[in-house]
Amino acid sequence: MTDHIAAAGSAGTPKDPQDPHDLHPFIAGLPKAELHVHHVGSASPRIVSELAARHPDSRVPTDPEALVDYFTFTDFAHFIEVYLSVVDLIRTPEDVRLLTYEVARDLARQQVRYAELTITPFSSTRRGIDARGFMDAIEDARKAAEAEFGTVLRWCFDIPGEAGLESAEETVRLATDDRLRPEGLVSFGLGGPEIGVPRPQFKPYFDRAIAAGLRSVPHAGETTGPETVWDALTHLGAERIGHGTSSAQDPKLLEHLAENRIALEVCPTSNIATRAVRTLDEHPIREFVRAGVLVTVNSDDPPMFGTDLNNEYAVAARLLELDERGLAALAHSAVDASFLDEPGKARIKAEIDAYTAAWLAP
Ligand SMILES: O=C(O)c1cccc(C(=O)CC[C@H]2O[C@@H](n3cnc4c(=O)[nH]cnc43)[C@H](O)[C@@H]2O)c1
Ligand SMILES: [Zn+2]
Numbered sequence: 001m002t003d004h005i006a007a008a009g010s011a012g013t014p015k016d017p018q019d020p021h022d023l024h025p026f027i028a029g030l031p032k033a034e035l036h037v038h039h040v041g042s043a044s045p046r047i048v049s050e051l052a053a054r055h056p057d058s059r060v061p062t063d064p065e066a067l068v069d070y071f072t073f074t075d076f077a078h079f080i081e082v083y084l085s086v087v088d089l090i091r092t093p094e095d096v097r098l099l100t101y102e103v104a105r106d107l108a109r110q111q112v113r114y115a116e117l118t119i120t121p122f123s124s125t126r127r128g129i130d131a132r133g134f135m136d137a138i139e140d141a142r143k144a145a146e147a148e149f150g151t152v153l154r155w156c157f158d159i160p161g162e163a164g165l166e167s168a169e170e171t172v173r174l175a176t177d178d179r180l181r182p183e184g185l186v187s188f189g190l191g192g193p194e195i196g197v198p199r200p201q202f203k204p205y206f207d208r209a210i211a212a213g214l215r216s217v218p219h220a221g222e223t224t225g226p227e228t229v230w231d232a233l234t235h236l237g238a239e240r241i242g243h244g245t246s247s248a249q250d251p252k253l254l255e256h257l258a259e260n261r262i263a264l265e266v267c268p269t270s271n272i273a274t275r276a277v278r279t280l281d282e283h284p285i286r287e288f289v290r291a292g293v294l295v296t297v298n299s300d301d302p303p304m305f306g307t308d309l310n311n312e313y314a315v316a317a318r319l320l321e322l323d324e325r326g327l328a329a330l331a332h333s334a335v336d337a338s339f340l341d342e343p344g345k346a347r348i349k350a351e352i353d354a355y356t357a358a359w360l361a362p
Pocket of ligand 1: 038041080083084087118119120122123124126158159160161162163191192193219222270300301
């Protein structure tokens with residue numbers, strides 16, 4: 001698939017509705033998989049303002065338009081501070097259920113057939129939401145979303161690393177306790193700031209999660225160098241890497257990722273919004289593809305970064321000079337790198353192929 005992406009033709013200018021090479025309509029209907037998107041970070045401006053109005057003690061604006069300014073970040077630390085102010089708005093299992101269901105609706109509107117949603121249960125349980133109520137809320141929403149929208153949701157529980165080992169212990173407990181572990185849980189992650197939060201200290205928690213059958217998908221190399229990605233591979237058994245942006249600085253690492261089919265969950269607009277990368281044109285996604293790394297494109301925290309998955313595909317089309325077939329190959333890569341079972345993967349890939357063939361038919 002990566003070869004196909006690299007070999008694809010030109011994308012044209014994707015904004016002009018008169019432009020025959022405008023890829024937006026194709027992308028909008030393309031069946032897709034989303035592998036790196038955060039639960040709270042997906043709250044739409046409508047949901048955030050609704051929750052902010054419910055909780056007037058919060059400093060989050062109630063006016064959706066004011067959220068554009070509120071969601072403009074000076075750096076990664078500022079992003080996390082704002083992110084946590086939105087986390088503070090989610091106070092009951094019903095808030096959790098509503099948020100999850102609405103996130104699924106937004107994904108379904110973009111023809112996302114399968115999504116692995118990163119959830120930070122520690123942030124909710126430490127704020128007083130009962131663990132049982134939390135799990136029931138996400139599972140209710142998952143089942144409703146699948147029945148009503150046809151979008152399959154799976155969960156990645158992540159440790160908010162900066163909150164310390166207490167958060168790691170609680171996250172692994174929630175992920176592995178048979179009485180609590182939700183049916184939709186497939187993977188275990190690590191998020192938040194990387195500076196001052198060395199990955200190796202989380203090894204015992206990842207070992208326990210992996211032993212319980214979960215797949216390992218830590219964030220690494222988003223705001224620190226390639227050594228963090230090596231640490232995630234060596235100590236945390238990473239099977240995919242969240243972001244992995246700085247991998248581009250280490251040719252041996254790129255070779256290792258390519259040879260071992262360790263996919264990168266690339267989130268281009270996120271990297272600009274948090275100022276991890278200066279400009280889209282400087283984004284290393286092209287280097288990843290050139291090195292043969294399995295690249296998936298994702299939205300991370302879409303409303304906070306003024307994006308969505310369709311826009312990320314349009315960004316990738318521009319940066320990688322993809323045409324429709326190249327975009328279909330990119331959609332295949334996400335399915336290949338997902339933790340869906342083989343029949344599920346084959347079904348979505350057949351849908352992608354049928355859609356693309358019909359679109360390109362004379
Ligand atoms: O919940 C708390 O009380 C808490 C205390 C201290 C630190 C934290 C965090 O660091 C939470 C980080 C939070 O950020 C999520 N997230 C969303 N997008 C990204 C991203 O691009 N890179 C890293 N983390 C991200 C992550 O899932 C955590 O939930 C919390
Ligand atoms: Zn992320």
